[in-house]
Amino acid sequence: xxxxxxxxxxxxxxxxxxxxxxxxxxxxxxxxxxxxxxxxxxxxxxxxxxxxxxxxxxxxxxxxxxxxxxxxxxxxxxxxxxxxxxxxxxxxxxxxxxxxxxxxxxxxxxxxxxxxxxxxxxxxxxxxxxxxxxxxxxxxxxxxxxxxxxxxxxxxxxxxxxxxxxxxxxxxxxxxxxxxxxxxxxxxxxxxxxxxxxxxxxxxxxxxxxxxxxxxxxxxxxxxxxxxxxxxxxxxxxxxxxxxxxxxxxxxxxxxx
Amino acid sequence: xxxxxxxxxxxxxxxxxxxxxxxxxxxxxxxxxxxxxxxxxxxxxxxxxxxxxxxxxxxxxxxxxxxxxxxxxxxxxxxxxxxxxxxxxxxxxxxxxxxxxxxxxxxxxxxxxxxxxxxxxxxxxxxxxxxxxxxxxxxxxxxxxxxxxxxxxxxxxxxxxxxxxxxxx
Numbered sequence: 001x002x003x004x005x006x007x008x009x010x011x012x013x014x015x016x017x018x019x020x021x022x023x024x025x026x027x028x029x030x031x032x033x034x035x036x037x038x039x040x041x042x043x044x045x046x047x048x049x050x051x052x053x054x055x056x057x058x059x060x061x062x063x064x065x066x067x068x069x070x071x072x073x074x075x076x077x078x079x080x081x082x083x084x085x086x087x088x089x090x091x092x093x094x095x096x097x098x099x100x101x102x103x104x105x106x107x108x109x110x111x112x113x114x115x116x117x118x119x120x121x122x123x124x125x126x127x128x129x130x131x132x133x134x135x136x137x138x139x140x141x142x143x144x145x146x147x148x149x150x151x152x153x154x155x156x157x158x159x160x161x162x163x164x165x166x167x168x169x170x171x172x173x174x175x176x177x178x179x180x181x182x183x184x185x186x187x188x189x190x191x192x193x194x195x196x197x198x199x200x201x202x203x204x205x206x207x208x209x210x211x212x213x214x215x216x217x218x219x220x221x222x223x224x225x226x227x228x229x230x231x232x233x234x235x236x237x238x239x240x241x242x243x244x245x246x247x248x249x250x251x252x253x254x255x256x257x
Numbered sequence: 258x259x260x261x262x263x264x265x266x267x268x269x270x271x272x273x274x275x276x277x278x279x280x281x282x283x284x285x286x287x288x289x290x291x292x293x294x295x296x297x298x299x300x301x302x303x304x305x306x307x308x309x310x311x312x313x314x315x316x317x318x319x320x321x322x323x324x325x326x327x328x329x330x331x332x333x334x335x336x337x338x339x340x341x342x343x344x345x346x347x348x349x350x351x352x353x354x355x356x357x358x359x360x361x362x363x364x365x366x367x368x369x370x371x372x373x374x375x376x377x378x379x380x381x382x383x384x385x386x387x388x389x390x391x392x393x394x395x396x397x398x399x400x401x402x403x404x405x406x407x408x409x410x411x412x413x414x415x416x417x418x419x420x421x422x423x424x425x426x
Contacts, residue, residue, distance in 0.1 A: 094419070101411055108404045115397045123391035133383035165279050171383040181285050206288070206349065207279035214279055237400050244407050251418045 013088070016253045020085040023246045024078040030239045031074025037235055038067035041228045047152065048224050050145040055131055057121050060225060063114030063232045070107040074243070077103060085253065093254045100247055104240065111236040118229035122222040129162035129218075133173035136186070143174070150217075151188050159217040160189035165207065167216075189213055266368035267293050269361065271375055272347045284378045286351045289361065296321045296365045305361040307354065319348065321365060353377050 041064035052058040077100050084092035121127060135146035154160060161167035168175070168185040175186060183205060190204035190212045198204060203211040271281035272288040281288040292301060301319055306312040353359065356379030363370040 090422070097415055097418070101415055104411060105408055108408050111404060112397075112401050115394075115400050119394050119397050120390050123394065126386050126391070127388035130383055130386040130388045133386075169280070169283055169378055169380075171381045171386070173383055181283075184283060206346075207283075208346070209274070209277055209279055212279070233396070233400055237404065240404060240407065244411065247411055248414065251414055255418060255421060 013253070013256050016249065016256065017085050017088070020246070020249060020253055021082050023249065024081040024085070027081075027239075027243060027246055028075045028078035030242060031071045031078060033071070034235060034239050035068050035071030035075065037231050038064045038071055041231050042068065044228075046224045048149065048221060050142075050149045051128060051131065051221065052117070052121055052225070054135060054142045054146055055121065055127060057117045057127075059113040059117035060121075060228050060232065063110040063117075063236075064228070066106055066110035067232055067236055070103050070110065071239075073103045074100075074107075074239070081250070085250075088257055090254065090257050093250065093257065097247065097250055097254065100243070100250075104243060104247070107236055107240055111233040111240065114229050114236075115233040118225055118233075122218075122225045125162050125216075125218040125222075128221055129167055129171075132162055133167070133171050133175075136173065137175040137178050151186075153217050153220065154186070154188040154213065155192075157217055157220045158191075158213045159215045159220065160185060160213045161216055162218045163216040165189055165212065165214060185212075267296070267363075267365075267370050269363050269370040269373050271373070276346060278346065281347075282375065282378050284355045284380050285353050286349050287353065287359070287361070287375060287377060288347045288349050289363075289373070290347050291345060292321050292363050292365050292370065294321065296368065299366045302364040303348070303350065303361060304364060305350065305359050308358050308360075315350075355380050 042061060044061070049058070049061060052060060077096065080092075081096045081100070084096045131146065132150060135143045136150055137143065137147055165185050168189075184207070187198060187201070187204070190198045190201065192198055200208075200211045268290075269292070270290050272278050272290060273281060276290070278288060289303075299321055300317040301321060303315045303318055304312055305315075350359075350361065355377055358374060358376040361373045361375070
């Protein structure tokens with residue numbers, strides 16, 4: 001009885017072993033890619049971290065850091081899984097299953113918190129606008145970081161304000177308190193020549209749209225944070241869905257050993 | 258009777274985006290259009306009042322086209338390498354109070370414009386902007402729900418697997 005049972009299992013086990021090994025190879029590659037993608041997010045080439053950092057909603061980047069480690073851990077564990085499956089060892093398979101589950105839970109946390117904080121930050125333009133009005137031209141560390149970030153964005157993306165230049169005149173702000181109403185908006189909203197000189201300062205103060213940037217910066221900021229979030233949370237989600245089925249198969253294999 | 262029809266000799270209006278400006282209403286100033294050119298060389302007087310205060314008159318603020326460039330005439334200067342053109346866009350009325358309604362009227366010689374009733378922008382406090390969590394996006398709900406369920410399934414499955422293998426032995 002036992003002999004026939006193991007013989008019947010033999011072919012099935014080999015088949016499952018091959019599937020597991022292939023799955024783990026693919027999983028290792030996916031984990032390594034997740035690690036690389038998370039490094040890209042953590043590097044923040046668009047230099048928009050201060051906007052999330054000052055608001056305290058910076059878990060897109062915390063999720064990225066977690067994903068760097070879980071991605072690499074998935075890679076290592078999948079290589080270990082290949083060994084465990086090939087050796088047909090129960091103890092090794094159990095170790096594999098427990099460690100993979102722990103890494104799985106951490107990666108879930110990374111995905112969920114990244115997408116939640118993205119909703120906080122750029123679900124609508126209110127938080128970014130309020131932060132801009134409060135911290136632009138303010139004193140202190142937060143103020144200088146936000147001011148530098150906004151100046152960079154306004155110059156490179158050629159935009160002004162969050163939804164538009166009207167934000168600066170519709171609300172009071174630290175900028176207005178400091179500089180009065182002579183300049184309705186910062187001079188970074190004005191078009192400049194290649195030598196950085198303002199094209200026409202008086203026209204810019206009056207709001208003539210040929211001499212200043214009239215589109216809002218929120219579209220750009222939202223698209224950057226969304227891009228980072230989709231990298232961490234959606235790709236992380238895809239990797240996790242693949243790992244879910246791999247782990248279920250691994251449990252079945254463990255039971256068959 | 259004749260009070261039903263009010264004839265205005267010419268129109269005054271606020272500058273709009275189609276006139277080439279971001280907005281005609283600021284918190285403490287307004288951008289008005291200029292009187293038409295057929296009243297050229299006559300000087301313009303602007304009368305305006307706040308709803309409660311007495312009428313202010315700015316006399317001889319500028320001459321209608323050909324306009325001499327005065328301080329408050331807004332003009333664009335477009336220039337490329339070959340030539341410079343300048344257009345006069347409007348007149349900026351300054352030193353107004355925030356969030357109040359004004360009635361403005363040009364007087365050019367014997368002719369008057371319509372009375373334009375506008376209010377300056379009311380400045381809102383930026384601390385009042387509600388920056389709480391806006392509606393949860395679909396992506397967040399999907400990811401959270403599916404991942405939480407999958408974590409639960411895996412945990413239960415692992416416990417069952419280990420129990421089964423221990424029970425089996």
